[in-house]
Amino acid sequence: MAIEAKWQERWEARGTNAPDLTRAAKPYYNLMMFPYPSAEGLHVGNVFAFIGADIHGRFRRLAGHDVFEPIGFDAFGIHSENYALKVNMHPEALIPRNIVRFRDQLRRIGLMVHWKHELSTTDPAYYKWTQWVFLQLFKAGHAYRKAGAVNWCPDCKTVLANEQVVDGFCERHPETPVTQRWLEQWFFAITRYVERLLDNLEKLDWSDSTRTLQANWIGRSDGAELVFVTPTGDRIPVFTTRPDTIFGATFLVLAPEHPLVDALTAAEQREVVTQYRRKVSEMDVVARRVGAREKTGVFTGGYARNPATGENVPVWIADYVLMDYGTGAIMAVPAHDERDYEFARLMRLPITQVVAGDQPLPFTSRQGTLTNSGAFDGMRCDESIGKISDWLAERGLGKRQVQFRLHDWCISRQRYWGPPIPIIYCDACGPVGVPEKDLPVLLPETEDFRPDDSGVSPLARIESWYRVPCPQCGAEGRRETDVSDTFLDSAWYFLRYPSTAFADVPFDRALTRQWLPVNSYIGGNEHAVLHLMYARYITMVLHDLGHLDFEEPFTRFRAHGMIVKEGAKMSKSRGNVVVPDQYLAKWGADTFRMYLMFLGPYQEGGDFRDEGIVGQRRFLDKVWDVVHATSMAGRASVPDRVVRKLHQTIRGVSEDVPELRYNTALAKLMEYVNALRKMEPGQKGHGIPASLVEPLVVMLAPFAPHFAEECWERLGHQATVFEARWPAFDAELAKEDQIELVVQVNGKVRARIAASAGLPEAQAIALARADEVVRKFIDTNEIRKIIFVQDRLVNLVV
RNA sequence: GCCCGGGUGGCGAAAUGGUAGACGCAGGGGACUUAAAAUCCCCUGGGGGCAACCCCAUGCAGGUUCGACUCCUGCCCCGGGCACCA
Numbered sequence: 001m002a003i004e005a006k007w008q009e010r011w012e013a014r015g016t017n018a019p020d021l022t023r024a025a026k027p028y029y030n031l032m033m034f035p036y037p038s039a040e041g042l043h044v045g046n047v048f049a050f051i052g053a054d055i056h057g058r059f060r061r062l063a064g065h066d067v068f069e070p071i072g073f074d075a076f077g078i079h080s081e082n083y084a085l086k087v088n089m090h091p092e093a094l095i096p097r098n099i100v101r102f103r104d105q106l107r108r109i110g111l112m113v114h115w116k117h118e119l120s121t122t123d124p125a126y127y128k129w130t131q132w133v134f135l136q137l138f139k140a141g142h143a144y145r146k147a148g149a150v151n152w153c154p155d156c157k158t159v160l161a162n163e164q165v166v167d168g169f170c171e172r173h174p175e176t177p178v179t180q181r182w183l184e185q186w187f188f189a190i191t192r193y194v195e196r197l198l199d200n201l202e203k204l205d206w207s208d209s210t211r212t213l214q215a216n217w218i219g220r221s222d223g224a225e226l227v228f229v230t231p232t233g234d235r236i237p238v239f240t241t242r243p244d245t246i247f248g249a250t251f252l253v254l255a256p257e258h259p260l261v262d263a264l265t266a267a268e269q270r271e272v273v274t275q276y277r278r279k280v281s282e283m284d285v286v287a288r289r290v291g292a293r294e295k296t297g298v299f300t301g302g303y304a305r306n307p308a309t310g311e312n313v314p315v316w317i318a319d320y321v322l323m324d325y326g327t328g329a330i331m332a333v334p335a336h337d338e339r340d341y342e343f344a345r346l347m348r349l350p351i352t353q354v355v356a357g358d359q360p361l362p363f364t365s366r367q368g369t370l371t372n373s374g375a376f377d378g379m380r381c382d383e384s385i386g387k388i389s390d391w392l393a394e395r396g397l398g399k400r401q402v403q404f405r406l407h408d409w410c411i412s413r414q415r416y417w418g419p420p421i422p423i424i425y426c427d428a429c430g431p432v433g434v435p436e437k438d439l440p441v442l443l444p445e446t447e448d449f450r451p452d453d454s455g456v457s458p459l460a461r462i463e464s465w466y467r468v469p470c471p472q473c474g475a476e477g478r479r480e481t482d483v484s485d486t487f488l489d490s491a492w493y494f495l496r497y498p499s500t501a502f503a504d505v506p507f508d509r510a511l512t513r514q515w516l517p518v519n520s521y522i523g524g525n526e527h528a529v530l531h532l533m534y535a536r537y538i539t540m541v542l543h544d545l546g547h548l549d550f551e552e553p554f555t556r557f558r559a560h561g562m563i564v565k566e567g568a569k570m571s572k573s574r575g576n577v578v579v580p581d582q583y584l585a586k587w588g589a590d591t592f593r594m595y596l597m598f599l600g601p602y603q604e605g606g607d608f609r610d611e612g613i614v615g616q617r618r619f620l621d622k623v624w625d626v627v628h629a630t631s632m633a634g635r636a637s638v639p640d641r642v643v644r645k646l647h648q649t650i651r652g653v654s655e656d657v658p659e660l661r662y663n664t665a666l667a668k669l670m671e672y673v674n675a676l677r678k679m680e681p682g683q684k685g686h687g688i689p690a691s692l693v694e695p696l697v698v699m700l701a702p703f704a705p706h707f708a709e710e711c712w713e714r715l716g717h718q719a720t721v722f723e724a725r726w727p728a729f730d731a732e733l734a735k736e737d738q739i740e741l742v743v744q745v746n747g748k749v750r751a752r753i754a755a756s757a758g759l760p761e762a763q764a765i766a767l768a769r770a771d772e773v774v775r776k777f778i779d780t781n782e783i784r785k786i787i788f789v790q791d792r793l794v795n796l797v798v
Numbered sequence: 799g800c801c802c803g804g805g806u807g808g809c810g811a812a813a814u815g816g817u818a819g820a821c822g823c824a825g826g827g828g829a830c831u832u833a834a835a836a837u838c839c840c841c842u843g844g845g846g847g848c849a850a851c852c853c854c855a856u857g858c859a860g861g862u863u864c865g866a867c868u869c870c871u872g873c874c875c876c877g878g879g880c881a882c883c884a
Contacts (some may be wrong), residue, residue, distance in 0.1 A: 209878090216880060223884085240884060253884090295882075320882045330884045338799085339882050383812055405883055525878080562878085567875085598822070600811065604803080607810060615822045621837095664812070667821035674821090742817050747865040749817055773851075787864050793816055797864045 002233050002590050004706040008107055016720050017112045021498055021511060024066035029515050030057035031494055031554070033523035033531075034072040036079055037098035039087070042105045044578040044608065045524075045570070048563050051593045052602045053522040054111045058702035059657045060520075061112070062726040069112045070497040072119035075129075077486030081417035085450065090444065091417050092210040094325070095122055105580070110589045110705050117500045121489035126496065127419035128507035130489055133538060134411075135422055135433045136545055142189050145431065148410050152181040152455070171393060179282050181455060185412035186421060186482070190537045194218055194404045196551075197536060206557040207603065213528040219405025224389040226398040228252055228304035231312070234260055236304050237405050239326030243392075244366075244384045244483065246308040248354035249331035253297065254342070255323035256280040257562060264315050266301025273300055273317065280319050286389045295320045295343050306331075307397035308374070308388070318343060326403055331792035335361050355381060407624065409534065411485040416449035416458045418483030426470030426477040435471050438441065441479070443685035457481045479762075491534040492542075494518055494553060513549060521554040522660075528559065558660055561605025563596070578608055590704035591616045619666075620707055621674050623700065627711045631687020636690055640737075645675045646692055647734035650727050653699050662703070669700060690715060695727035742793040743768040745777040761788045768794040 011017050021027075032053035035046055050605045054069065061067040075095045084091040093401075101122065106113060119126050137143045155176045190197075198218045201211045223241035230236065236252060254261055256277045276298045297318025306313050320339055321330055334344035335353040341362035344351050356371040357363060366381045376384050392398030413419065420441045422434035444694055445466040449458050459466065460481040470477035492506075498515045499507040539553040561571070565576040583592050594616040599606025649672040656665035673696065676688060694715060701708035701721045712721035736757050741764055743751040751771040755764070765786055769772055774796070781798035788794055 137866080209802060213879060216801060219880085219883070223882075237883080242884080318882095320884095323881070325883045332884090337884070339884075342882090405880090458822080528879085564877090574844075598810085609810070609823080612810065612823050618837095619822085663810095664821080667812075670821055740817075744816080744865070747816090747863090752817065785864060788815085789816060791863090795864055 001663045003710045004108075004110065007149050007706040007709045008110070010709075011720075014720070018114045018116055018259065019066050020517065021068060024068070024514070026065045027515050027519075028057075028060045028065035028067045029494075029498075029518045029520070030060060030067050030069045031497075031518045032069075032071070033521075033527060034074050034078070034490070034493060035357055036074045037095060037102045038079065039083055039094065039098055040579075041098075041101050042580060043570070045563050045582050047105075047109055047580045048596050048605075049522065049524060049560050050106070051109060051596055052560050052662065053520075054109075055593075055597065055657070055662060055702040056520055056522065056660065057112050057720065058705060059723055059726070062698060062701065062724065064725065065563055067112065068114055068117075068498065070117045070119075071106060071111065071113045072113075072493060072497070073102065073121065074486065074490050074493075075120050075122040075333050076418045076483075078413075078415065078417075079796050081415060081449075082675075084417070090194040090447065090449070095120075101548055108584055108589060109580070109593065112705070117497050119493065119496055119500050121419075121486075121493065122440055124440045125503065126493075127443075127489070129496065130419045130484065130492070130612065131422040131434070131439050131615065132436060132506055133488065133492055133542070134484060135436060135439075136547070137188055137541060139424070140541070140545055142192070142541055143188055143411075144189065145184055146187060148187070148412075149180040149281070150183055150185075150414070151178045153178055156247045157552060170380060183412075183414070183455060185410050186423075186480075188409040188411055188537070190409045190534075191404065191406055193540055194406050196540060197406075197533065198404075200536075200552055203551060204557070205555060207525075207559040210525055210528045210532065210557060210559050213525060214533060217406065217529040217533065221403045221405075223401055223403065224385075224392075224398055225327065225401040226307055226389075226392055228313070228331065230260075230264060230302060230304045230315075234263055234304075236260060236315070236329055237327045238329045238331045239401060240331055242336065242385075243364075243398070244370065244376075244381045245333040245336050245354050246306070246331065246388060246392075247370070247376070248333040248335050248352045249306050249308075249313065250334060250344070250350045250352055251313045251332045252304055253318045253321045253330050253340075254300075254315060256317045256319065256321040257319045257330040258317065259326045260315055261300060264300045264302030264304075268299035269299060272298045276317065295339070295345065295346060297347065299347075307392050307395070314349070316343075316347070316349075325405070326418075336362065336364050338362050344663075386769050409485075409487075409537075411488055412482040413485055414455065414457045415451060415483055416443075416446075419443065419489070420459065421480040421482055421484050423480035424468055424470055424477040425480065426473060426475055428475055429470055429472045431480070432470055432472050432477070438471070439701060443483070457483060459483070478732060487530055487534050488538075490492075490531055491538040494521075494535070494544075495548075496541075516548075517550045517552060518554045519556065521557045522560060524562070525556075525559040532557070558603060559671060560660075561597070561601070561603055563605055563608050565608050567607060583613070587613055587617060587707075590707040591620060594619070594666060594703050598666050600663055602660045602662050619670055619673065620704060622677060623696065623707075626673060626676050626688060627697065627714060629688050630690050630693045630715060631635070638692065639679065642675055642679060642692060643733055644736065645672055646695060647729040647731075650695060650699070650729035651705075651731075651734055654726065654729065657702065665699075666703065669696065671698060694724075697721065698724050698727055736791075739791045741767065742792075743771060743774050744793060744795040745774060746797055747795060750774050750777050757791055759791070761790075764788060764794050768796065 030053065031206050032050055057067045057069045080091050080095060084094050112225050119656060121127060134143065153176060198215060198220060201214055221241050223239060224238050224243040225237050226246060228236045228238065295318060297316050300315050300317060302315045303312040304315055332340035334340040334351040336355055351361065352372055353361060354370055354372045355368040368381055370376045370379050370381065370384055376388060389398055389400050390565050420443055422439060422441045423431045424434060425431055444462050446462055448461060451458060454460065466481055467481040468479055495507045498511040502508050535553050539548060540551045541549045543551040564570065565578055568574060568576060570577045591613060595613045598616060649668050652668045653665045676692060697708050697711045700722060708721050739755055739757050741753045741755045742749055743753060751774050753767055753771060755767065778796055778798055783798055787795040
């Protein structure tokens with residue numbers, strides 16, 4: 001479209017979309033989730049996301065804000081690296097090529113991007129500060145090392161990311177079960193912030209769906225930690241949400257990796273226990289967690305005392321108990337827990353019912369009273385929870401406890417394509433942070449970036465790179481050869497955008513104070529739990545370390561919906577992925593933008609069908625005609641009806657747009673245009689007054705920015721339409737003078753009577769009763785009740 | 799299994815507890831045209847009736863209410879998230 005190219009050039013030349021951040025009087029930071037620059041280019045889902053966010057930004061601008069709308073590229077990580085491996089290219093060469101394409105596409109769809117603030121996470125000037133973030137956490141004791149399980153494909157002989165494991169098998173070798181290997185890795189202690197991450201959720205202006213996902217991910221459970229003691233005096237704490245059922249705990253189950261297993265195992269069981277533990281350790285992390293599998297386990301030969309009954313119960317180990325949740329040990333109450341029941345039946349272990357009820361076992365209902373529970377018999381379950389916990393606590397065998405599902409964040413990746421973790425190991429000093437003056441630790445250039453069977457990063461093969469002196473003592477040291485998780489790159493990028501020009505700080509104090517936290521963040525719920533959680537966490541830590549004034553990065557977050565194609569999810573395997581380019585070429589950006597926004601509610605997504613696009617083109621054509629029928633003189637008389645419609649439209653659209661109800665906003669604009677076109681030919685013959693058309697063009701501008709600019713210019717304006725102000729509505733002028741009074745008899749509509757607005761109750765009722773059809777229904781019956789709703793309806797109840 | 803969404807014409811959808819189907823697509827009829835495209839006008843949930851009108855209809859079954867797509871209870875189906883989490 002010639003018009004679109006013209007305005008994109010003008011915006012560029014005039015700096016229309018590039019506000020001076022330091023001079024902004026009313027800053028509004030409008031953020032969208034930066035894309036991973038894949039080789040395929042933007043797909044329609046990205047485009048949908050960006051356009052919705054862009055419309056929001058453009059609306060805010062018309063409402064008088066100085067809007068900063070930056071974009072960047074999340075170009076490190078496994079996706080890029082795997083693709084590079086597949087096509088046998090170096091990511092270093094591949095990524096810039098993809099970025100060029102993305103930039104073109106982003107311009108093409110007419111985003112209000114401030115290109116001077118573009119960033120890429122792979123740029124050393126960016127990842128220098130990603131490493132800096134790591135160092136801040138390291139220095140403050142938030143980063144630590146421990147052995148963690150990684151996925152290992154025996155065929156690829158390499159570490160796999162979780163995304164590469166499909167139902168326990170390697171995605172490239174579907175015959176090969178993935179196993180686990182234990183490696184020393186870096187973790188961020190996000191669990192220290194778990195309460196704040198959870199509690200703050202309530203205060204955030206975020207989509208409910210996103211907050212719910214985060215809350216579930218954090219997974220708070222209230223319960224108790226109870227202690228079973230072995231004959232030799234070892235204490236085995238277990239976490240349970242059902243301390244009320246303690247009297248029914250007929251055995252214990254420990255995770256196979258539990259540290260007490262050795263001490264507990266009886267001589268005659270040592271053989272089977274050792275074998276079982278080896279077997280489990282070979283299973284991969286993912287397969288271990290896939291439910292519905294038959295449970296396995298072995299008896300240790302050891303016993304521990306149930307703190308409530310005083311009886312010694314057998315201690316088993318089984319794969320259904322996980323070391324990394326709770327205490328890695330459970331008390332099994334087979335009568336009231338399905339998993340324990342299944343295991344007890346399988347292993348022929350005793351089952352004791354302790355909640356009264358005649359349902360078949362197991363039943364887990366908390367509605368009931370206790371039985372077989374000593375002094376607590378007859379007490380309601382919910383009531384007994386606290387009592388039993390306290391009773392055990394008095395003897396030092398229990399305490400109330402809260403557990404969270406959230407784990408610490410493993411940030412080590414045994415890969416090439418990421419920022420090297422800025423640590424140097426020294427025999428004398430241990431792990432030492434790279435001094436900040438030495439940042440960035442550049443990712444060394446190498447052709448040999450394939451992962452291999454060593455279990456460590458390809459960087460571990462570059463001796464000249466990793467051999468460095470210890471920054472503390474000068475002795476021989478060795479760099480950390482793992483790179484960091486891509487999610488660390490994206491956990492702070494919004495802090496960098498305003499400050500991209502600053503080489504000596506990650507983010508400038510004054511600019512950050514002026515522009516952050518982010519006013520509006522729009523993105524997909526697929527990032528609800530990882531990216532959004534990590535970004536909140538990093539922000540909180542940097543706040544606590546004194547680098548930021550705020551602890552929550554995104555004041556408002558809205559999750560957009562998903563675009564499906566003719567009812568089905570888009571995927572490469574289905575071959576139904578919509579590539580935006582062809583549509584942009586055929587219809588232009590404005591028509592395409594409006595089509596996507598008209599599909600359905602933005603926060604719910606929509607169903608993409610080619611047939612619908614033409615409707616938006618027709619609408620723009622109609623607007624075009626209206627603009628060209630506009631009289632600059634403004635002498636024609638205007639029917640009240642049209643003025644009323646204008647003000648109703650302004651009111652409706654002004655309510656819809658900030659709430660992201662773009663589909664209904666567009667529908668209202670269409671109705672208004674239809675009304676303009678229905679004006680008497682005589683009135684149109686004198687031209688439609690500009691006062692009726694200009695507000696329309698302004699309201700359309702967020703949706704169809706190029707088109708609106710062209711219309712605005714043709715209406716005689718020199719400046720960009722985005723210098724205009726969003727129209728205000730006059731409530732008086734928007735008022736209807738005629739209404740349709742609905743008359744119901746027993747709640748069924750029997751008549752619609754034209755009446756003037758403000759008709760008093762008595763008159764409305766008289767009118768209603770006089771109606772012929774209504775009379776037929778009230779007939780001889782006595783009217784028992786009359787409901788009157790002003791300017792709406794009369795309901796006669798007989 | 800648990801936690802979120804959602805279920806309305808041929809299709810995408812709209813409706814502060816108050817006229818169900820706005821807006822758009824598709825379809826039908828007509829105008830303009832030598833013709834087609836484009837454009838414009840009219841019709842378009844189902845059924846009955848010459849008509850005025852009437853009956854039915856928002857996944858299913860109940861309930862609350864003068865009145866329910868909207869609120870409540872139970873169930874069915876679709877989409878998403880979590881998942882031996884104790």
